[in-house]
Amino acid sequence: MTPHDITKLIVRTSMKDRGAFDLLYRQTSAKLFGVCLRILRDRAEAEEALQEVYVKIWTKADRFAVSDLSPISWLVAIARNHAIDRIRSRKVAAADLDEAADVVDPRPGPEALALAGSERVRIFQCMETLEKDRADAVRGAYLTGESYAELAERFGVPLNTMRTWLRRSLLKLRDCLEA
């Protein structure tokens, strides 16, 4: 499936084409389940969340037409935001915090970089300009849905310090991306 094929499936889904929706589910549910599982860290909850994500996709597919995101990134954004909203509204047990610290570094290998477009490489190059623990905080929040409070605990700094860190890192990323 090329991005173009996924685009077609989303557009047809927005026109309530059930066959297209089934195919879209087949092609993309593993990735979106990976997102839900990574953030929620609970299989039953991730399964429930995945259903809710596809309900959103079914009802809001028309919004894709006005998005600049690639089709798969648009779908992942829906899943990520949904999973983060979900985990944020539940109380996090202390045990979960240790697991959250176990962040796999998603920096792509050289082959992936060679294949990827230059815009995709850019964010990784810009991440390199951040101090290592600050880049980890950005990735941690993005990939595991850690809140400021959880990040502060993991890095052993006060909440406000964590906020300042992350904001400065994001500003630095923006400047780097726009340079």
Add this chain to the structure above:
Amino acid sequence: MTRSGEFGEDGGGDDILAAEYVVGALSVEERREVAARIERDPVFARLIERWEVNLSPIQDGFAPVEPPASVKRALDERLFAATAAAAAASSSRGGFWNSLAVWRSLAAAAVLAVAVLAARPYLVETPQPQASRLVASLAPRESDVHYFVVYDARTADIGLSHVTGERQGGRDFELWVIENGQSPASLGIIPAGSTVHLAVDQALREKIGQGAVFAISLEPQGGSPTGQPTGPVVAAGDLRDI
């Protein structure tokens, strides 16, 4: 936002708030506030969108995991047990596919003037207040050009998703809106790309309503020299409320 002073201090303001939302670190209350703002503030929504695009390569870090088949079954039950009734209701409303079929059967030459008239009887009975979002599927007409369009009346923005069909060398696609019986008005050249936007001038906004027709013609580079379509119509469809 409540902590605007703090945001100012960091020199980021709305843009940094957008970044914090996208990265995912905000609390549940903050996320709720931001989500509500995305719905009502299109300028802010664009900031969010840009951060989503900028950070999206990090998504490579999510490893795919196949969900159990029970999830899809539960999903279908949840979605389509209810939609059987909804589908019956919407087919009684008539319009869209019927009028598209009419469109396709028309001769290309007469298409613009005639199709609007032909589509009319199928349109929704009562005039409704201007909907804030309208969609149209611009289906191929003797071509393979297919676009999907969303018009947002609040922001006067037309978003176009390219589905299929390439422009021939050295020529442009131009988008037109046709109100009942009127001559086509140009909305501009469609930029190349899979998802593109056109801003709508004040004067043209009133022409874009439910039942108006969007059509794409093939024009010389830079657009029609006459202000009216000069090339063949390659795709067309009517606007409907969503």
